[in-house]
Every structure is written in C-alpha cells, then in structure tokens.
Amino acid sequence: MNSAAVLDLSKSPHAVVRPVPPGRVEVADGFWAERMRSMRGHGLARQFEQCEVTGRLRNFERAAGRLEGKFEGRYYNDSDVYKWLEAASYALGRAPSAELQGCMDRVIDLIRAAQRPDGYINTYFSGSQASWRYRNLTDEHELYCMGHLIQAGVAHRRSTGSDRLFEVVVRAADHICETFGPEGRPEPDGHPGIELALVELARETGNDKYLKQAVFFLDQRGSDPPHLNGLHVLQDHAPVREQRDADGHSVRLTYLAAAMADAAMDTGEAELLAASVCLWESAYLRRAYVTGGLGSRYQGEAFGADYELPNDRAYAETCAAVGGIFWNARLLAATGEARYGDWLETALYNGALVGVSPDGGAYFYANPLAADPQPTPDDQGGVHSDGAQPTIGGHQRQPWYDTACCPPNIARLLLSLPGYAYGVSAGALWVHQYLPGRVEAALPDGASITLRVVTRYPWDGDVELVVEEAPDRPVELRVRVPSWADGASLEVDGVREPVEPGSYAGIRRVWPAETAVRLRLPMDVRLVASHSRVQANRGRVAIARGPLVYCIEAADHHESNVDALVLGPDSDLQASDEPDLLGGLTTIRGSAGVAVKRESDELYSRFDGGKPEPSGSTALTAIPYFAWANRAPGGMRVWIPYVDS
C-alpha cells in the first residue's frame, strides 16, 4: 500500500538514487498542500464531470455494449480517463474518500466491461470499427492509450491494493507483448508512452518481459525502412540511441527520453542512458524556456532549433513541462546529478504549475511567455487547434479541451508530487525538493530515518531540516542547493558546512534525535539574462526570486501597457508578501520606466538615432508566472526590456 506510487526503483540495479514512496511523505500546510487540496477536490471533480459530459465515459459504455450510438470526440480520448484514474488513485492513496472511490469504481467497471476478450482495449476501435484496430500506429495512438491505462492500473494497485484495474492492465500488456515484438508486428506507437508504462509494469509484476517489450518499442524507432515514415516530428529519423538533438513533438520526446533513462536503470544499458542525457542537454541547455517549458513551435507542437525561443508564440504545452518533470526525475534517479533536480524544480514551479488555476479547475494548454490582450482569431492550420490557442492574444484558461491531455496530466503530477521530493541511496537520504512536512524513509539496508522539514518555501528561503530519528551510525544527508542560490549557507549545530549552488551538499554524520540542519537559500530578487543567441530576449531580462520566474500582468498596471515597461538600474525591485492576492503570493515591486510612445504610429520609420529613453516612471508589480491569467484578461510579459540609462 502506498508503496511507490510513481516510480518504484527499489529493485532497479542501476538506479543511483531511489525515490522515497509518497506514502512515506507527509506534506504539511503550505504552498503545495494547498494546491494538492484544490486538485484533489475541485479539480478531480471538474475533470470527472468533463469526462462525463464530453462522452469520454459514454464511449466506454458503448464499447461495453451498454449504450448505442457512435463514438464521441477524438480517437485518443480514452487516455484522459486513464490519466484521471491515475491522478485519483494518488489522491485516494493519501486519504480515503467515498465519493472519489465511487467514481473510480464506476470507471473501472466500465473499463473491465469494455476490454476485448484478447486484452485489447480502445473504445474508438470498438463495435463496427473494431476491425480498424492497429491500422495506423503512426497516428492513432492505441498503444499510447494503453500505456496510460497501465500507468493508471499500477498507480491504482499501489494506492489501494486492489487488483480490479490491474487485472485489465496485465491482460492489455500481455496482449501487446503477444502482438508486437521480434516475432510479431514491428511498429512502435507514433506517440510514446507505452514504453514508460511497460518499464514500471515490469517493476510492479517482477516480470521482465514487459521491460524487454519496452526496450523493443524504444529500438523500433529510426529503423530502416522506417515504421513512422522516418519523421523527425515522431522521433523516427534515427535510432533513439543515436539521436542527439531534441527534435520533433516536445511532449513525445519527453516521454520517449524518460523511458530511455527509465529502462536503463533496470537493464544497465549505458548507451540508452547516455542518449537520454544527450537529448536532455539539447532540450534543457539550448531549447528550454526559462520557465522549464518546452516546445517553441505551434507547428508540430515541436522543439525549435537551438536558441529558437519566441515568447509570444511559445507553445510550451503544459504536458511538455510535466513530461519534462518525469524525464528529469528519472535522470536524477539514474545519475544523482543536481542539474536534473534544478530543472525539475523550475518546471514544477513555473512551466507546469502555470497550467492550472489556483482552484484546480481551469487549465492552460499552450503557455506563452508574452501575451497581448487583443482577441485574435483562432487558427485552424495545425494539430490540436482547439487546445493550442495559437494566437498571442486573449490567452485564457479553459475548463477543458477537445484534446484534453493537459488537465489530467497536471492532476497526476500534483497528486503524486510528494514522490518527487526525497530519495535514498546506500547510507544516504536525499532532499530533492523542499516541502514542509515529514519523511520517514527506509534506507536500502532497511534502516529508517525520519526528517521533519519546516519552511515557507518558495516564499522564504529558510529551510529547517530536523532529523527526528536516525540509525545509530553515520548517515549522509544530501541536500540539493539550487543553481540560482548564490550565497546559500548550510549549518548544523552552529557549524557551517560548505555548499556549492547547483550541487548536492552532503553532510555525513551520526544524527542524534532532533539534530537540526539550517539551509538558507537567498531569496534576493534576481534578474536573469538569456544566451545572446536567443533573439527574442536580446536587451531583455526576466525577474526571478528563488525557484519562481515572475511576470508582469496588465491587471497590476492599469496606467501603462505592460509592453511599455522598461527596467533599469534604478528599478529597486523588492519582494512584498501579499497574503490576500490569489491565495497569498510574494510579489515583486519596484519602479519601471515607461518607454516613449513614438509619435509615429508607423510600422517602419526612419530610426531617430537613439535608444528608446524611458519617458517617465511608474510602479511595477511582478507576480509569479504560474499565477498569471487568474484575474482580468490582459497583456503579460516575462522578458522585460532593460535599459541602462
């Protein structure tokens, strides 16, 4: 029960840091507890409602022969139901809820009834469309959907101990293993996902065949002749072990590369891990938004070239930030390197969290870093145009999408979040993320260590880590010091320990009960600059504080267009706690220049020779990026011009 809701590496021979199961993690009141509560209550209820009214559940009723009529919606809609179930399982694993349990049981009954006798399940390819099964793996997402089923079933079993969904999962997975493989059909799914699911199923069942099947699917990409038309957008242009650039559909790449690292922790294939690391370096060192968002292009929902990071037309799908968190979590477990924990944190507090409203019930699909208030027409030229909102204007949160991958994705992330906070290795407890509360971790040798964490993080940088109980021998406490934390300090019993931002600080010692470690992460307001090759950000800076990226929003700047605001050496930016704003935020206040409104309204005119001088100054308020678009509609900017006047 509650063993390892997300990633159970307890028996993975090549893992370096094994996650502490979320059932061992208490989350005290604070930033994340609040957000988990909203999602568990209002969020899951609204999502379930949407699954009902949009026909996602009716599709299962039809496939089960309990309802007449045609399939409703898109052919991959089953996956939303599975992701909701996964999220609900995590919620149920943390606290009972008869209401939630009732909804889940109803859905699980439907799934059981909809599964074909041979284990196949997809409600689109049912009834008169049953013969279309597997006709087009490139586009039709059947294995992707079953991958989400498997993840839901594993989560459900781990959280509840019940096998009712897990039985379906094993039948579906066995069907897949019988159908695809060296002796069977060779194609991978155009949309990865099944690979991650099968790796975890192998861990849950102890049956290696699922791991082999996952590696088989991974290695079917880039074959000659190709199975997926050799398309870059489907990561089919080269074998995954030889891929070096994060190209193509960004969500798909995160799922694919996460599975590569994941499988490597069980198979020990250094080549698979190395290729995942190489793709990570391409994605995060050259192609990621400062928010941890991924995907620069609406077209193909794809990564762009190196340093191609437009702000207004950033795609940065919520699912890509979430997929990036899955990927970083696996690379962190596989290597123990702090850079993965750093980007996980960045994506968590910014690029992923922005995808959901404070009440858990409204979502973003694309996440631009600049928006203008004008309503502009939707643009039907590409995929997922319903959810993509491919305009720079009028970008608003929505209660649901026709392609609704993002809402249940952010739900399953938030409700399993405690599983990302801690890890263990031989004789060491790792603190990856700072959540107030308590962890009772089992070290690999079975010894127990209990740590209490007291902090107002991310609003405050003081983190008190109190070892309540520990074995009576030296244990190392490894604490991630984020790369942004210049000047951080760590103190045990009044003694300073050396720290280096961007790495884990390790303290190995015997821990008498109630030994307190004090970590101080400086929460000064930082200005961030981009690599000079990021054209969109030349001459601009972003405001950050701790792990949070900030933005300026029209709702706080009624006098001036946010586009006219300019920072400079006199901006005097200061953090300010605002307990009544959007459930409590720390804003950043200061003064901004207001760029001269050119007399001419011309699109192009003769350059007047000088830089745009601020014409006056005004009060500036920046709010965390994750919090934007929860008040009145209006413009927003993350990157703000900086003029050194």
Added chain:
Amino acid sequence: MNSAAVLDLSKSPHAVVRPVPPGRVEVADGFWAERMRSMRGHGLARQFEQCEVTGRLRNFERAAGRLEGKFEGRYYNDSDVYKWLEAASYALGRAPSAELQGCMDRVIDLIRAAQRPDGYINTYFSGSQASWRYRNLTDEHELYCMGHLIQAGVAHRRSTGSDRLFEVVVRAADHICETFGPEGRPEPDGHPGIELALVELARETGNDKYLKQAVFFLDQRGSDPPHLNGLHVLQDHAPVREQRDADGHSVRLTYLAAAMADAAMDTGEAELLAASVCLWESAYLRRAYVTGGLGSRYQGEAFGADYELPNDRAYAETCAAVGGIFWNARLLAATGEARYGDWLETALYNGALVGVSPDGGAYFYANPLAADPQPTPDDQGGVHSDGAQPTIGGHQRQPWYDTACCPPNIARLLLSLPGYAYGVSAGALWVHQYLPGRVEAALPDGASITLRVVTRYPWDGDVELVVEEAPDRPVELRVRVPSWADGASLEVDGVREPVEPGSYAGIRRVWPAETAVRLRLPMDVRLVASHSRVQANRGRVAIARGPLVYCIEAADHHESNVDALVLGPDSDLQASDEPDLLGGLTTIRGSAGVAVKRESDELYSRFDGGKPEPSGSTALTAIPYFAWANRAPGGMRVWIPYVDS
C-alpha cells in the same frame, strides 16, 4: 496584340489610374532588363524542364488519354503549368522565340486534349478519379487551378493574338458559371484565384457574366452556414465585405482582397473597395515585413497578429509578396494613392525579388529575415513542408519545389513588370515605378504622350524624365515620390517643383518636345526602426537605401558571426558600387561593433547589470536583401542591434 497583358482597365468605369499596357513600354538596359532577360531565358527553360521531369506535363498527357499510369505529384500541380504559360506568354509578347513558342504550343495542345467535353479541366480529377470532381472545394483547389488557366489564356491571347488557349479558357469559365451560382452549387474555392481570373476574363470578352460570377464567389465566403467550415485560415469566418483584419493564409488573402478591389473597379461597389482597403491597412500598416513580405507564421502559412513579425521564423512566402504586388497594383489603380505604389515597390525590390536567383533558375519559398547556418531537421508538422523549409538554419535556394507555386509566380511577375510602371488618367500620365526606357502611352482621350526615362535606379536616385512628344495642350505628369525619399527634389526647365514624399508630384503644363524633368531621390543610407510593438526588432535597426532593404550575410563577414555585429553612432555607413559582385550591386560598408561573447555558455544566467558592450570593431558589408543566399551558405540578418554607446 500586346494590349494589356496584365490588367486591362481601359473600360473599367471606376478605375482612377489605368495601367499602360506593357507592350507600350520599352525597358532599356539596367536593373530590371537584366533580370527579365535571365527569367525569359534560363528561368523559363528550367521551369519548363521541371514541369516535364516532375510529371506535371505527363499528367496532362494522361488526362488526354495519351499515356497510361497514375497522376504524379500534388492535386494542384496543373496550376504551375498554367502559371508558366502565363509567364511565357508575357515573354513571347515582348520578343519572338521559336523555341519558347514550340514549348508553349506543345503545352497548349495537351491542355486542349485534356479538357473534358463539358469544359471542366483538372488532370488529377481525370480517368478513374473523374467522379471525384468538386468533392471537396475547401481543399482540392480545382477552381484555383482553372483560375490560373484563365489568367494564362487571357495573357496568351493578349500577347499572341491566338485563340488556341483562350477557347479552352472560355469553355472552362462557362462550365464554372453553369455549375456554380445562385442556381447551382454555392461553394467558393478554399484557395482564391478564380475571382481575379474571372474579373479579367469579363474585361477580355466584354461579357459581364464572368464579373458577376467573380462577385458571387467573393460573396460566398463567410456565409451562414459556412461553405469552408468558417475557417479564418480560409477567410471564411465572415463575409468579405465585413472582414477587417488580414487573417489566415497570406497568399490567399492577397488574391482575395486583390479581386475585391479589381471587381469594384468594374461594378462600382464602394463597399468591396473599402473592405479591400481596410484589409490592406491591417496587412501593410501592422502585419508586413519591412521587405514587403507577408505571412508571419509557418502554421497555416498565415498572417500573425498585429506586430507579430518574427525574423528567423518569418514565412513571407514569395507568392505572398507577389500576390501583394497584384493587390497593391489594383488598389493603386482604384484610388491613385501613392502608398500602394510605395508598398508595391518595396515588395518588388525586396520581398518578391529575393525569391529568385540572379540567373532566374533557383528560388525561395519562405523568406526569413534572419537565418543561421546550422542545418536543422525538416519539420513535417504542417502544410507544404517540402517547400516551407521550416527551420531557421540552412535556408537555401532550390531549383523547384513539390509545391511549386513560387517559381512560376515570380516568373509571371518579372515578365509582366513593365505593365506595373505607368498609368493614365484623364489628361495625366502617371509614373509609378522607375524603369529606364520609354513609354508611349495613350491618354484616355486617345492622345499620345511619349516619355523617355534615363536612370540607374535603384542604385542611383537621379531620374531624368524626358517628354519626347506630347499633345499640344496641358498634360499632367504625375511622378511618385517614395515615402522614404526625404529631401527629394523635382525640377523642370531649371524650376523646382514642390514634392512631398509619399505622394505623387503633379506637373501640369504644355510639354514642348524634349522637355526634361529631373527627379532627385536622395540615396543616403538610412536606418529604419520598427514600431515598438514589434518584439523581434526592439533595439534593432535595418539598413536601407532607396527602395532596397539591406542585410548582412556570413559570406562578407568571415571573422565574425553576423549575429555578433552591432551598429552604433560611429558605424559610418557608406554606399559602395561593386560592379563585380553578383552581377553588380551597391553594397553598404562601414564598421560594426562586435558584441561581447559572454563567458558563460549558459542558456540563462544571472544578468550582469549592463548592456552588451561591443568588444571591438570590424568592417561591415551589407548587401541588398534580394541578393542574399547566392554565395556560400551562412547566417544572415536584416535587423541588427543598435547600441548607442
């Protein structure tokens, strides 16, 4: 013969300025004569060759029953053959060529044989696919293709006097009028083009039914319920008379809005003209590149929002610049306003001309305003991915494209160019564009006026306009003074006439033979700034001289990455004639700062507080934008950072 190859407004009651037929315009040696010669010779020959080898001509043979096998290529490929014929007709109208004539006759024979007895013609919807005819007007471009056939037939008849192609055209047009209309099928074509064609066919035949049919098609957009799914990208979201923003596919919008202005000159419908003007203001005052390129998005090949003008990911399809020229020419004829002549000139010398190599045989489809040399993967996520080259790197000219709309489009523009240079109105000769040579224009009352133009434009701003012969009564000479020409002067017989940039200067007088008018357009090197809302160009300037926009290219800057070059007050930019460079160019030379290469290679880092100071200086050479990508591959920038250090 040679009457009005492009736009015959001689009988259009509501035209303000009627184009002088290109047959009345001699083009002396110089900038355009050279380019027309390349296109007429090498360019048309290579394009014909491509039509042969890619199966475009074989498709006609198959439709004619002379060849077995399946249709090759894309369903709209007939249009390339028609556009080639249109271009070849203009060429033949200017000078005989047995070889060209032979190719054309062969193609025309094939077209005659491929046409169905009822007048329908499309080689894709032939043979066993004949029953698919008109099954999907939204996507399948049949009326679009027939529109290009009609334009070709009109051009062929006007240039050669032959009816061999024109007979096909009339049959096709009659078939369309019988099939579509208030009594027939109601849909317009998803890709406009038929409307422009039918308006001109009405002029050529004197038969009003084609004009009515054109207006019918125009007004079918935006109907309720919609014919084209109400899509913005197809300009079907509102009736065209009510559309206010240049939205959707940019080439399609230019053809559509051009037809609105065109039809209005014959029908007198002020509402149609006003809507076209309103769309033009949206397109050119808020959504156009400084090059006259249109289309900010790869996705949907579409316009962006106001001021959304990315440089590296500019789509700016060559066809959109060409379509913009057709549109500006019609608005200029309909209103006599100089702003349309100005943008026509900008698009002609920059956004359109960049689409073809100096030898006429290699082309661009998309036209970014910034490119990096890295080869990046092609991206199959959207339409026309073959031609679109949707990456910022490795942007190279191609001999042809699977979707080959651009090559014959630039050919038909260049070979009909003299038709865009002059116009007449009651008692007035208008000089829209400066081509060295001679025009013998018939004024509306039949009187003749002959003007000799001597100039090295665009390299030199001195334009001598000599009235060789004129009626023995006052005639007005109206000369466009471009909006960029601050300080321009105009002199007749030593007397200065008032001029205002951005308008036509009018001189009304009796013109004794050989009266010389001297127009001096200052050819100082200008720096151009963008509206502050163009995020991509904040802190940057473009170099321009006369009508030409310049760029910096790697081939001239071996020491430094073009991305590192920075302009400033000391750049001392000077024009320099380079007769041996790419067939003779005026380059602009000066010095540039070289931006500090940040020590850190990080994507994001703590802002160091100051502006990027140039670390040294280097020689800078800018070449006209149209001339880039004709030497070694490498980076290119139009917009260059400007630092006022």
